[in-house]
Amino acid sequence: DQQVKQNSPSLSVQEGRISILNCDYTNSMFDYFLWYKKYPAEGPTFLISISSIKDKNEDGRFTVFLNKSAKHLSLHIVPSQPGDSAVYFCAAPRGGGNTPLVFGKGTRLSVIA
Amino acid sequence: DGGITQSPKYLFRKEGQNVTLSCEQNLNHDAMYWYRQDPGQGLRLIYYSQIVNDFQKGDIAEGYSVSREKKESFPLTVTSAQKNPTAFYLCASSTGGPGLAGNEQFFGPGTRLTVL
Numbered sequence: 001d002q003q004v005k006q007n008s009p010s011l012s013v014q015e016g017r018i019s020i021l022n023c024d025y026t027n028s029m030f031d032y033f034l035w036y037k038k039y040p041a042e043g044p045t046f047l048i049s050i051s052s053i054k055d056k057n058e059d060g061r062f063t064v065f066l067n068k069s070a071k072h073l074s075l076h077i078v079p080s081q082p083g084d085s086a087v088y089f090c091a092a093p094r095g096g097g098n099t100p101l102v103f104g105k106g107t108r109l110s111v112i113a
Numbered sequence: 114d115g116g117i118t119q120s121p122k123y124l125f126r127k128e129g130q131n132v133t134l135s136c137e138q139n140l141n142h143d144a145m146y147w148y149r150q151d152p153g154q155g156l157r158l159i160y161y162s163q164i165v166n167d168f169q170k171g172d173i174a175e176g177y178s179v180s181r182e183k184k185e186s187f188p189l190t191v192t193s194a195q196k197n198p199t200a201f202y203l204c205a206s207s208t209g210g211p212g213l214a215g216n217e218q219f220f221g222p223g224t225r226l227t228v229l
Contacts (some may be wrong), residue, residue, distance in 0.1 A: 032216055043117075043124040043203050043220030044156070067196070089155060098215045100146060102170065 003027050004090055006104035015113045019077040023090030023104055026071065030092040034101065035064060035075050038087045047088070049074070080111045115140045117221035121205050122224045126191070126198070134189045136204035144209030145187035146218065149173065150201045159202075162187055163209050164190045191226060199228045 005024045013019045023033075031052040031065040036044035050057040050064045052072065057064050063076045077084055088108040117138045126132045138145065144163045148156040158171030162181040176195025181187055187206075191198045202225075205218040 004155075006155075036215065036220075041201075041223065041225070043119075043205075043222050045220070046217055049217065091156075095217050098209060100158055100161050101156075101216065101218060102158075103148075105155040106154065 002104075003030075003094065004092055004104040006088075006090055006107050008107050010108040011103070012110045012112060013080045015082060015111055016079045019075075019080045019084065019109055019111070021075040021077075021088050021090075021107050021109065023069060023073045023075075025073075025090075025092060027069065027092070027094075028068075028091060029096045031096045032093055033066065033073055034091045035062075036089045036091060036103075037084075038089065038106070063103050077109075079093070079100070080109075082111050082113050085109055085111045114212060117204060117206055117219055119202075119221035119224050121224060122222065124224055126226065126228050128228055129193045131190055131192050132226065134188045134191065134202055134204075135228070136189065136220075137185055137220060138187075138204075138206045138219075139185060140206055141184070142206035142208050142219070143184070144207045144215075145181065146177065146181055146205040146207075147171075147177075147187070147189045148203045148205065150203060150223075155202060159189065201225050 032059045034049040035047040038044040056089040089106045090104040093099045120135045146161040147159040160179040162168035178190045204221040207218045
């Protein structure tokens with residue numbers, strides 16, 4: 001049973017435009033969400049997170065929005081740059097609190113110059 | 114510099130052989146994790162350890178074993194019982210401490226294992 005779903009395997013965006021990556025979850029007990037960025041043959045790197053008590057968190061070009069009623073979160077990248085081309089994973093602590101993360105399958109973002 | 118190291122970067126194994134993947138961290142983190150990534154798949158949890166001398170099975174532990182004798186080290190052994198061992202293996206650590214920031218995991222560079 002996939003508790004964190006990223007339904008778009010890939011996304012292509014022109015440089016300078018907005019990239020929107022989506023993530024849905026099924027477990028209403030999730031209290032924290034994280035986004036990771038991964039380049040090929042490298043480990044993921046932490047990008048941004050959001051607590052379930054917030055509906056928005058912003059860090060430079062990256063903003064994560066959380067809609068608890070819809071069990072949906074999205075990562076916005078504005079403006080998109082070629083270096084943003086990577087696979088993005090959405091994750092959440094599987095048991096809430098401080099428990100191992102469960103990851104979505106990822107979305108491959110390609111930013112075209 | 115603090116971080117997580119995994120060795121080797123690439124590993125080849127003959128079918129039927131056991132192989133051990135190394136993971137070391139100098140971040141003073143209590144919790145450590147092993148994940149496996151296959152093409153088109155997310156990261157799947159193999160084993161995790163929240164404290165020295167203790168570890169728990171993750172979602173796909175069959176055919177794998179681990180040990181946690183030291184805080185800094187969490188080696189993963191891929192045994193001959195693992196039916197599809199060819200994959201990219203990632204080690205991670207986190208503080209495991211209180212508060213939501215304790216969930217943030219830091220990843221190593223990964224080891225690509227190929228079974229010949």
